[in-house]
Amino acid sequence: MPVSHLMPRIAGIATAVPPHALPQSEVVAHAAETFGNRFRDFERLRPVFENTGIIQRYSVQPFEWFHRSQNWQQRTEAYLDGATDLFRDAASQAMDAAGVTAGEIDTVVTVSSTGIATPSLEARAHAALGFRPDVRRVPVFGLGCAGGVTGLSLAARLARADPGSKVLLVAVEICTLAFRDDELTKSNIVATALFGDGAAGLVLTADEGEGARVVSSGEHLWPETLGVMGWQVDPVGFSAIFSASIPDLVSQKMRPAVAAFLERQDEALDDLSGFAFHPGGAKVVEALEQAFALPQGTLNVERETLRDFGNMSAPTVLFVLQRKLEEGLPGRSLVSALGPGFTGSFVRLDA
Structure with missing residues (x-):
């Protein structure tokens, strides 16, 4: 090629x-x-x-x-x-x-x-x-x-x-x-x-070497969610803004957003064989399991990353991805995280 x-x-x-x-x-x-x-x-x-x-x-x-x-x-x-x-x-x-x-x-x-x-x-x-x-x-x-x-x-x-x-x-x-x-x-x-x-x-x-390939990527920003997550800035520094609604948003909104992203690539959720999620917190991981009907153990690496390092914001999902690539991330996989906006970000990998 x-x-x-x-x-x-x-x-x-x-x-x-x-x-x-x-x-x-x-x-x-x-x-x-x-x-x-x-x-x-x-x-x-x-x-x-x-x-x-x-x-x-x-x-x-x-x-x-x-x-x-x-x-x-x-x-x-x-x-x-x-x-x-x-x-x-x-x-x-x-x-x-x-x-x-x-x-x-x-x-x-x-x-x-x-x-x-x-x-x-x-x-x-x-x-x-x-x-x-x-x-x-x-x-x-x-x-x-x-x-x-x-x-x-x-x-x-x-x-x-x-x-x-x-x-x-x-x-x-x-x-x-x-x-x-x-x-x-x-x-x-x-x-x-x-x-x-x-x-x-x-x-x-982009060359002929070995390694997981980025097939596609996308985002989804939910309207009227600016107050869900972010920073408030004052003379002392940043202070966190969090909404208690985040796990519910994940449970209700994440799966349809991912499905729509995949549909734009002529793919479907059933085509996926692996996941690497940002483990924002224990409740978020549970909500992801429920939203995507994942078998027990699918998100063990997410939980272990949270256990050993906490939520490090942006790098955390890449800690998860590294572990899963080392352990053999299967075929068509989704890498995903949620952040201020309130936004979902998606990358489709072929491992």
Whole structure:
């Protein structure tokens, strides 16, 4: 088959986490100390920590950092340092997995919504990694938890548009910097119970090599859902916006949206033999199982990823995808995540 007609393939994939482990038992103890005497609903919400299915997460900062009040500037400085380090780690490992050097990368797509970096992260990591001066840079902000899948979609389209070129995607999120001791809200408690830091990198290229191929991609934005998920910004930093309706939205809306996406590609849900979902939380994973009538065990990797790393926003689904590719993701598969908008993002892979 001519190279120009080949679908982009994943030539290499890798993940990275920062050095500071946050055991869930210590997080809930810290939260109780922080909120217990000031937030009358904390004890009612305390089971949220225990029902997440999370045992451990990771952070760019140690526990001590969170015991001090941090303003926007301090959070931004921590983001720039931590996200740049994670970008380098994930990018280096992904390029090693693909057997390419930084000098061979033609385009870098950077996905991150948990901090503001101008110059963007790939520019900050440029010299250390050894990218060429003419490397094309595509920083993307605002996709939240959908960023890993939408980033994969974008990177694949760029690779397909320039056959033989090599596109590096890095999704990096420093969610823990949004932990707030001044926000006495349910959304803040849920964020404190769920989120961790991490990064994932992929190299894509449209050539005749081996690897899972991106066949198609798409999105679905549900109307009048702007308040379901996102950031609120104030002088202290970001604070999370979450709606309790998310699992219900997944249960009721996700399957029809995926079916419509597949129909546009002349495919159907019954054609799929594998799934890789973003595990936004334990209830979301349960809702996905119900929505797609999946056999028990189908989403074990999603649960294990949530257990070991928490919800890292955009990179999380790529952690899942890496594991499933290593274990043998079957044939026609769907990679999917949900994020602010409220939006579903979909990628169809042939593994």
